[in-house]
Structure formats: C-alpha cells, structure tokens
Amino acid sequence: MQIFLTGATGYIGSSVLETLLRAGHEVTALIRDPEKAELISRRGVHPVIGDLGKPSSYAAAAEACDAIVHTARAGSSRAQKIDRLAVDTVLVAATNRAASGKPAAVVYTSGVWVLGDTAVPVAEDAALAPTPLVAWRPEHERIVLEAGRAGAPRTVVVRPGIVYGGTRGIIADLLKDAANGLVRVIGDGKNHWPCVYSRDLADLYLRVATNPDASGVFHANDEADECVGDIVDSIARHARMRPDVRHVPLPEARAKMGPYADALALDQRVRSPRARALGWSPSLHSVAGNVARLLEEFRTRREAA
Ligand SMILES: NC(=O)c1ccc[n+]([C@@H]2O[C@H](COP(=O)([O-])OP(=O)(O)OC[C@H]3O[C@@H](n4cnc5c(N)ncnc54)[C@H](OP(=O)(O)O)[C@@H]3O)[C@@H](O)[C@H]2O)c1
Numbered sequence: 595m596q597i598f599l600t601g602a603t604g605y606i607g608s609s610v611l612e613t614l615l616r617a618g619h620e621v622t623a624l625i626r627d628p629e630k631a632e633l634i635s636r637r638g639v640h641p642v643i644g645d646l647g648k649p650s651s652y653a654a655a656a657e658a659c660d661a662i663v664h665t666a667r668a669g670s671s672r673a674q675k676i677d678r679l680a681v682d683t684v685l686v687a688a689t690n691r692a693a694s695g696k697p698a699a700v701v702y703t704s705g706v707w708v709l710g711d712t713a714v715p716v717a718e719d720a721a722l723a724p725t726p727l728v729a730w731r732p733e734h735e736r737i738v739l740e741a742g743r744a745g746a747p748r749t750v751v752v753r754p755g756i757v758y759g760g761t762r763g764i765i766a767d768l769l770k771d772a773a774n775g776l777v778r779v780i781g782d783g784k785n786h787w788p789c790v791y792s793r794d795l796a797d798l799y800l801r802v803a804t805n806p807d808a809s810g811v812f813h814a815n816d817e818a819d820e821c822v823g824d825i826v827d828s829i830a831r832h833a834r835m836r837p838d839v840r841h842v843p844l845p846e847a848r849a850k851m852g853p854y855a856d857a858l859a860l861d862q863r864v865r866s867p868r869a870r871a872l873g874w875s876p877s878l879h880s881v882a883g884n885v886a887r888l889l890e891e892f893r894t895r896r897e898a899a
Pocket of ligand 1 (some may be wrong): 602605668706750757
C-alpha cells in the first residue's frame with residue numbers, strides 16, 4: 595500500500611515508519627527539515643518537505659496515498675490549531691480520493707488522556723472526560739469519526755497509552771532521571787499508568803492502516819495496570835547508583851509544569867478489546883518487568899544515534 599505519514603521523525607511516527615517499511619509498504623512522509631528529509635529518503639521513503647500548518651505543502655501528496663497516518667504533534671501553544679488544520683486537510687484529501695472510487699483511510703492519533711481518571715478498567719466505548727491538557731482532543735476525534743460514518747473514507751482513532759521503548763518519551767525520561775540520581779513522582783505514586791511498548795504500538799498502526807475492516811476507536815496499551823510507584827521502584831533498582839525518589843505534591847507540580855502535571859497524575863486502567871479483536875497482541879506486558887531490557891535498548895539506540 596501507499597501510505598502518507600506525518601510525524602515520521604517523532605517518537606511514535608519513527609516506530610510506525612520502521613514497521614510500515616518492514617511490512618513492505620511505500621511510505622511518503624511529511625518532513626519539516628530538509629536535512630531530516632535527506633536522511634529519511636536514504637531509507638527508501640519519499641519525503642515531502644512541508645509543514646502541518648501549510649496544507650498546500652502536503653494535501654496533494656496525502657490524496658495520492660491509500661492511507662494517511664497522522665502522528666505528528668505541533669509544539670504545545672499551537673497544538674490544537676495546527677492539529678485541527680491537519681485533520682481538516684487529511685479528511686478532505688481522503689474524501690476526495692474516496693469519491694473517485696479509490697481506497698482511502700485516515701488514522702488519527704489521540705491518546706488515553708482523553709479518558710480522564712478511570713475508577714474501573716475502561717474500553718474504547720467509555721465516556722470521555724479529558725484532562726485539561728487534551729481538552730480539545732475529543733472534538734478532533736469526533737470530526738475524524740464522523741467523516742468515516744458512511745464508510746468511505748475509512749477513519750480510525752488510535753489512543754495510545756504512555757509509550758515506552760527507545761530513547762524518547764516519559765518512561766525514557768524516568769530512565770535518564772534515575773541515571774542522574776533524582777526521580778520526581780507527582781503525588782504518592784499509587785496512580786496507574788496505561789503503557790504500551792513502542793514496537794507493539796507500531797504493529798497496531800500497521801493493522802489499522804491496512805485492514806479494510808478496521809474503523810473507529812482503538813486503545814493501545816499493555817493492560818498491566820502498573821502503579822507509577824512500581825515503575826519507578828523497578829527503574830531505581832536497575833540504576834547503577836540507586837537514585838533519590840522525591841514525591842512532589844500535585845499543586846507544586848502544577849505550578850511548575852502546568853496541566854501536564856495533571857495528566858501525569860491521572861489514575862487510569864485501560865483495556866484494548868477492539869485492538870485485540872484485530873489480532874493485536876502486545877509482545878511486552880509491563881514496564882517494571884522489562885526495565886533491564888529497556889535500559890539495554892536505550893543504551894544501544896543512544897550509541898547508534
Ligand atoms: N509519546 C507518548 O507517550 C504518547 C502517548 C499517547 C499519545 N501520544 C500522541 O501521539 C502524537 C505523537 O507523539 P510523539 O510522542 O511521537 O511526539 P514527538 O516525538 O514530539 O513527535 C512529533 C512529530 O511531529 C512533527 N511535527 C511537529 N510540528 C510539526 C509541523 N508543524 N509540521 C509537520 N510536522 C510537525 C515533528 O517533526 P520534527 O522532527 O520536525 O520536530 C515530529 O516528527 C501526539 O499527538 C501525542 O499527543 C503520545
């Protein structure tokens with residue numbers, strides 16, 4: 595298949611790119627930076643130099659592909675506005691393509707933070723109660739799902755948990771903090787984080803992008819129901835020198851980090867039955883149980899960079 599990918603240089607997008615290429619798909623990637631475009635073209639990817647905020651730079655390239663996978667995220671102050679522009683652009687591209695009788699799909703990246711705190715484990719049909727950081731996301735999900743209501747184009751929303759693996763993301767930051775001797779935990783650490791291994795997440799993107807029957811919302815998490823305290827404790831035990839762990843009250847964290855603190859303090863247990871119904875089965879089942887492996891992967895990737 596020909597797949598148009600945004601965010602190919604990002605944490606999730608780079609993992610999705612690797613998986614799509616390994617599966618033999620032709621990828622066209624929207625890239626902002628010409629140097630990154632040059633690097634990515636050496637891997638057989640067709641780069642389109644442009645910006646999410648400038649639809650004319652990528653609308654035609656997106657319309658030429660069988661599926662559009664949107665994983666890019668603009669910087670926080672403009673995230674909502676640019677994401678809305680990108681959503682509108684890729685939906686028009688896919689709708690035009692579908693109108694000419696060609697296969698067309700849009701895969702949109704949201705996240706589990708739209709669910710808010712969950713008292714019991716929740717699946718894809720749960721009511722949304724987004725934490726303030728992502729208050730705008732449900733509307734973008736709704737627009738994407740509504741555009742697919744008639745079946746053409748096919749539309750998908752993926753809600754990843756907190757991604758682990760490699761050198762980027764929240765869990766890799768904890769590994770770095772532990773190596774530097776101090777890990778900060780917001781609150782008492784008894785809250786649960788739904789997490790997902792980056793390669794497992796990429797496998798779900800491959801499935802939803804290429805399976806003509808996949809549409810609607812898909813959660814992506816390993817269902818380990820891990821407490822932040824247990825994740826941090828395991829990371830601390832694997833560090834060369836045991837780091838200090840400092841518990842920061844939520845109001846203090848919020849004063850420094852803004853609404854990101856509330857997102858990290860969420861207590862969430864999430865299930866992914868719709869993803870599993872597609873045959874998706876995560877290869878890793880927890881962060882705490884895989885810290886040695888994650889550290890190895892972190893070091894190998896950092897040396898290779
Ligand atoms: N990471 C997680 O744990 C996680 C969990 C759940 C949901 N999510 C969601 O998944 C999405 C991707 O997250 P991520 O962690 O992969 O982000 P990331 O590592 O920050 O990657 C962002 C990507 O977007 C690209 N980008 C930024 N602004 C752009 C613009 N104006 N035009 C074109 N491309 C642009 C970046 O390109 P450059 O290389 O040019 O900067 C990069 O490729 C986000 O919507 C995030 O909320 C992430």
